[in-house]
Amino acid sequence: MDHHKSHHRGDKGRPSKKPKFSNKDDHSSKFVDDxxxxxxxxxxxxxxxGEKEERKRDFSKLELKPDHANRPLWACADGRxxxxxxxxxxxxxxxxxxxxxxxxxxxxxxxxxxxxxxxLYAAVSVGLETETIISVLNKLSKTKLPKEMIDFIxxxxxxxxxxxxxxxxxxxxxxxxxxxxxxxxxARIVSENLHGSDGFTVSKAAGEIxxxxxxxxxxxxxxxxxxxxxxxxxxxxxxxAGFIVENVKQRCLPNALNYPMLEEYDFRNDxxxxxxxxxxxxxxxxxPYQEKSLSKMFGNGxxxxxxxxxxxxxxxxxxxxxxxxxxxxxxLCLATNAVSVDQWAFQFKLWSTIxxxxxxRFTSDSKERFRGNAGVVVTTYNMVAFGGKRSEESEKIIExxxxxxxxxxxxxxxxxxxAHMFRKVISLTKSHCxxxxxATLVREDERITDLNFLIGPKLYEANxxxxxxxxxxxxxxCAEVWCPMTKEFFSEYLKKENSKKKQALYVMNPNKFRxxxxxxxFHEQQRGDKIIVFADNLxxxxxxxxxxxxxxxxxxxxxxxxxxxLQAFKCSRDVxxxxxxxxxxxxxxxxxANVIIQISSHAGSRRQEAQRLGRILRxxxxxxxxxxxxxxxxxxxxxxLVSTDTQEMFYSTKRxxxxxxxxxxxxxxxxxxxxxxxADLSYHRLDEQLALLGKVLSAGDxxxxxxxxxxxxDDIALHKARRMAGSMSAMSGAQxxxxxxxxxxxxxxxxxQKGKPKDPSKRHYLFKRRFGFIPTMDRL
Amino acid sequence: MVxxxxxxxxxxxxxxxxxxxxxxxxxxxxxxxxxxxLDSTHLFVQPNMAEMIRSAIAEFRxxxxxxxxx
Numbered sequence: 001m002d003h004h005k006s007h008h009r010g011d012k013g014r015p016s017k018k019p020k021f022s023n024k025d026d027h028s029s030k031f032v033d034d035x036x037x038x039x040x041x042x043x044x045x046x047x048x049x050g051e052k053e054e055r056k057r058d059f060s061k062l063e064l065k066p067d068h069a070n071r072p073l074w075a076c077a078d079g080r081x082x083x084x085x086x087x088x089x090x091x092x093x094x095x096x097x098x099x100x101x102x103x104x105x106x107x108x109x110x111x112x113x114x115x116x117x118x119x120l121y122a123a124v125s126v127g128l129e130t131e132t133i134i135s136v137l138n139k140l141s142k143t144k145l146p147k148e149m150i151d152f153i154x155x156x157x158x159x160x161x162x163x164x165x166x167x168x169x170x171x172x173x174x175x176x177x178x179x180x181x182x183x184x185x186x187a188r189i190v191s192e193n194l195h196g197s198d199g200f201t202v203s204k205a206a207g208e209i210x211x212x213x214x215x216x217x218x219x220x221x222x223x224x225x226x227x228x229x230x231x232x233x234x235x236x237x238x239x240x241a242g243f244i245v246e247n248v249k250q251r252c253l254p255n256a257l258n259y260p261m262l263e264e265y266d267f268r269n270d271x272x273x274x275x276x277x278x279x280x281x282x283x284x285x286x287x288p289y290q291e292k293s294l295s296k297m298f299g300n301g302x303x304x305x306x307x308x309x310x311x312x313x314x315x316x317x318x319x320x321x322x323x324x325x326x327x328x329x330x331x332l333c334l335a336t337n338a339v340s341v342d343q344w345a346f347q348f349k350l351w352s353t354i355x356x357x358x359x360x361r362f363t364s365d366s367k368e369r370f371r372g373n374a375g376v377v378v379t380t381y382n383m384v385a386f387g388g389k390r391s392e393e394s395e396k397i398i399e400x401x402x403x404x405x406x407x408x409x410x411x412x413x414x415x416x417x418x419a420h421m422f423r424k425v426i427s428l429t430k431s432h433c434x435x436x437x438x439a440t441l442v443r444e445d446e447r448i449t450d451l452n453f454l455i456g457p458k459l460y461e462a463n464x465x466x467x468x469x470x471x472x473x474x475x476x477x478c479a480e481v482w483c484p485m486t487k488e489f490f491s492e493y494l495k496k497e498n499s500k501k502k503q504a505l506y507v508m509n510p511n512k513f514r515x516x517x518x519x520x521x522f523h524e525q526q527r528g529d530k531i532i533v534f535a536d537n538l539x540x541x542x543x544x545x546x547x548x549x550x551x552x553x554x555x556x557x558x559x560x561x562x563x564x565x566l567q568a569f570k571c572s573r574d575v576x577x578x579x580x581x582x583x584x585x586x587x588x589x590x591x592x593a594n595v596i597i598q599i600s601s602h603a604g605s606r607r608q609e610a611q612r613l614g615r616i617l618r619x620x621x622x623x624x625x626x627x628x629x630x631x632x633x634x635x636x637x638x639x640x641l642v643s644t645d646t647q648e649m650f651y652s653t654k655r656x657x658x659x660x661x662x663x664x665x666x667x668x669x670x671x672x673x674x675x676x677x678x679a680d681l682s683y684h685r686l687d688e689q690l691a692l693l694g695k696v697l698s699a700g701d702x703x704x705x706x707x708x709x710x711x712x713x714d715d716i717a718l719h720k721a722r723r724m725a726g727s728m729s730a731m732s733g734a735q736x737x738x739x740x741x742x743x744x745x746x747x748x749x750x751x752x753q754k755g756k757p758k759d760p761s762k763r764h765y766l767f768k769r770r771f772g773f774i775p776t777m778d779r780l
Numbered sequence: 781m782v783x784x785x786x787x788x789x790x791x792x793x794x795x796x797x798x799x800x801x802x803x804x805x806x807x808x809x810x811x812x813x814x815x816x817x818l819d820s821t822h823l824f825v826q827p828n829m830a831e832m833i834r835s836a837i838a839e840f841r842x843x844x845x846x847x848x849x850x
Binding site: 484485486487490491494495496604644645646647648649650651652653654657 | 793794795796797798799801802806820840841843844845846848
């Protein structure tokens, strides 16, 4: 049990019902590859904490303040903070908490947050001072702040801002400011001492890095810099700057040297890089939360690197464009595929006064170049990171991208891009400021933590339910529709020889088909809604779409056809339903849709669930109808069809966790279609059902599997039985309590996802690196 | 001539009946326990099988339910 606990901090003595999985865990933590060593350190920390757990559970000694009823917070010694959302001070307390702590779970009445070194690092980086953090926290807390918490805050914030990373004339400099002004004035001798010991730290750091990377740091320069009294600086070997910068930054994070780096860009005083004349158009009115996120980024008149988390449909692109408009320097905007490149270029033109010849797209299809000495380039991660041979034209453009000093590196959907892709992009391009945008800071592998040093701390994260209440995003009714398996399908499902067809069998379950057909009909005819049906399973996608005579888009659909179908869906009154494979998960912009029916999905991916929900989050209808008490309680619907008694139930529950943590609840519907619908819907007669069954069984194993897009690199981890403790902690899940990954059952249950010829996890790692992230629509 | 066989009468939903039938089918001949499949939701089985069936179903259901790691 003790060991078990060490891996799941949250598992407080609750009897575990899945001991078999924790065994697997033991094996997996022995897998040590590059980054894992770093995670294992975390795991050990957790282990020590685990023993103290029992003591921390006892809150009886906490002293309530006399006026506790007026205060909204409960602060616990282990760093957890609970916020009462019904408190009159909720808004203020929320704004403050989101700046200093990680949200763990945010249901309607009570939010849970967690203080972590990274979250505090983010807090000080947006300008909060240690004493302010402690005093405000104390003011809001119902109890006296535990000493442990105060110490923790001190320890986590003490060193912030002493090390600075600066990009000057295309060279990276690491500056170390040893003495704050007040320290100097207080005691000269003490400061000399301080100086000495700190100087040692930095050279040790440099030494470590240097030995690790064969003297990549120029020791001579370091020594020369150390002569100076107030600032130590050393330059990073320009030839390999990208990779080293990353290492230096990683070493400086709280779990290593604990000298979190300050990365700020004083763009107003940057006279070296030419200005780009662009302003927000008057009609671009950022909403309050967009303003807030921008104010975190530009808090002190400079631009900070970091990540802004907003739900899909909440207007991430306006935040990105606004940021670019404030910095007014050349901007490199990276998107995940060619379609979203077009969308970003469009957004720039829509919201800002940028001239057409100052913005260009760089994709396999359009290789534009901007005129003048500053501009915006929109491209994909692949185009930049691509390692193979390029055409002469691309080569020229990429050379320009590499050689330029970018004011802003704008990165869309940072959660989907594999870490190695990031490394490559960041090492190839030189930028003063990096802004990452995402809706779901959750991944099924452990790479979320990497974003901390690759981009920067999380600057802002919106609360979904607050945006719903404000009418900024749609109010979605989430429902899980339980479809019982028919006798014949379930009988085949149970047979050992069909283990590879399990997915096809539960997706093609005639009862599910009928429920889907019923829902489409209901929403099309009764409400006039626009519906997206998602199916990961290509076989099912085709069968459903053909049978119901609806258009579909999947990986192999050409760009032209895609555009045509989407256009018809947007404009035509006859096309109200489209079928999408997982190509539709991200960045296909379909603002019209307000109903999603999910008939099959990628195992237990929480991110996919959230991304899909995001497709319908864009607010529709009149604002007053949407507000609380308006005409429509719900204006968007998310149905997940699940065949009961199958593995799908397991995945379905797991997938919902992220949304549940955002405060959503899933309603279970058991009686769809209604019993009297009979022959109105397809597959009513047994012989039809049997014919369908025959089709599923006779299809090849490959045909009934999942569609495998190359961009799935992130989900590769799903196929491996491994998980790490505490690894997601830093950014997404407050010490892994929520986002702990369980790749359970995959092996045990025989998922039928193995053995596909294109499975990227089976590729040689060299090829995986190269092809790891190439969306099919973006042919190079 | 009336033949009386002592047994256990199981009433369940359609999928679970299929589960039990499949379980029975995977057993060697000597251990088959279903005496009669009465209809799609009713079975008549050997009287001593209750526990075995119950635990097999419990395990099957456990595999299909996700429990949030606390």
